[in-house]
Amino acid sequence: MSADETNAQSVDDADADIDRDGEQILSVEGVGKRFSGLQALDDVDMTVNRGEIIGLIGPNGAGKTTLFNCISGAFPPTSGTVRLDGEVISGLPAHKIARAGLARTFQITRPLEELTVVENAMVGAHIHTRRRGEAREIAMETLEFVGLADKAEEEAGELTVGAQKRLELARAVSTRPEILLLDEIMAGLTPSESNQMLDLFRQLRERGTSLLIIEHDMKAIMNISDYVKVLDQGKGIAFGAPETVVEDDRVIEAYIGGFDVDA
Numbered sequence: 185m186s187a188d189e190t191n192a193q194s195v196d197d198a199d200a201d202i203d204r205d206g207e208q209i210l211s212v213e214g215v216g217k218r219f220s221g222l223q224a225l226d227d228v229d230m231t232v233n234r235g236e237i238i239g240l241i242g243p244n245g246a247g248k249t250t251l252f253n254c255i256s257g258a259f260p261p262t263s264g265t266v267r268l269d270g271e272v273i274s275g276l277p278a279h280k281i282a283r284a285g286l287a288r289t290f291q292i293t294r295p296l297e298e299l300t301v302v303e304n305a306m307v308g309a310h311i312h313t314r315r316r317g318e319a320r321e322i323a324m325e326t327l328e329f330v331g332l333a334d335k336a337e338e339e340a341g342e343l344t345v346g347a348q349k350r351l352e353l354a355r356a357v358s359t360r361p362e363i364l365l366l367d368e369i370m371a372g373l374t375p376s377e378s379n380q381m382l383d384l385f386r387q388l389r390e391r392g393t394s395l396l397i398i399e400h401d402m403k404a405i406m407n408i409s410d411y412v413k414v415l416d417q418g419k420g421i422a423f424g425a426p427e428t429v430v431e432d433d434r435v436i437e438a439y440i441g442g443f444d445v446d447a
């Protein structure tokens with residue numbers, strides 16, 4: 185067996201010698217995505233178990249957001265399968281995947297600026313109910329949770345960056361997901377806002393929600409994640425506990441110079 189084959193096996197989560205708790209909620213099996221000439225994802229495997237917080241990291245252009253897009257139904261993978269709670273979801277439209285229990289946030293927050301904060305959160309809640317009163321109730325609960333209840337009637341476009349990020353989280357949480365995919369939701373936050381966000385992640389996990397998090401803030405991701413999956417140039421190159429992954433030669437090489445988790 186070549187060194188490459190050995191590495192490929194060691195990064196497959198299913199083969200990784202790790203005793204993980206909980207049943208599988210999300211499974212990504214051999215997922216590939218091709219954009220005309222570019223293989224953005226190549227045979228990626230990964231799993232998330234119920235109640236886990238998994239960090240998804242990798243250098244710029246590694247394919248992290250593309251993987252989120254394939255999982256959440258923004259577009260279908262070119263190859264491979266994604267399962268949610270055992271059911272195949274790859275190829276389904278985004279709204280069906282959301283209704284099945286998977287929510288995501290976007291790297292660039294996009295609140296409906298002309299709507300109020302609570303109306304934005306209601307967009308998420310409407311996935312389960314057509315009744316305005318019920319949707320409003322779910323939305324208000326979520327705004328309480330993220331600390332935006334006092335801004336419920338303000339226009340979403342007037343919020344600070346930190347508050348917009350919390351509204352983005354609230355919109356996703358209002359769908360009452362089993363698993364939540366967070367795409368750089370901490371970018372642009374102050375250190376104290378980041379800590380508040382990490383606290384919300386922990387509370388979500390306590391409620392039983394699983395989290396898959398893309399984040400460039402290494403200190404935060406290493407602090408919050410049970411396990412970390414590393415992508416580089418569209419391929420999975422490592423999976424393991426944060427302290428193991430930061431010492432993995434292939435990961436250090438991908439990041440050239442390694443991590444600054446103390447920054």
Ligand SMILES: Nc1ncnc2c1ncn2[C@@H]1O[C@H](COP(=O)(O)OP(=O)(O)OP(=O)(O)O)[C@@H](O)[C@H]1O
Pocket residue numbers: 219222224242243244245246247248249250251
């Ligand atoms: N819709 C698209 N059409 C064509 N190419 C795309 C598309 N989306 C992503 N790509 C390309 O796929 C590759 C992976 O991009 P992706 O955004 O998934 O990386 P990333 O790991 O999320 O990067 P970053 O950390 O910079 O956000 C890049 O080369 C990107 O240019």
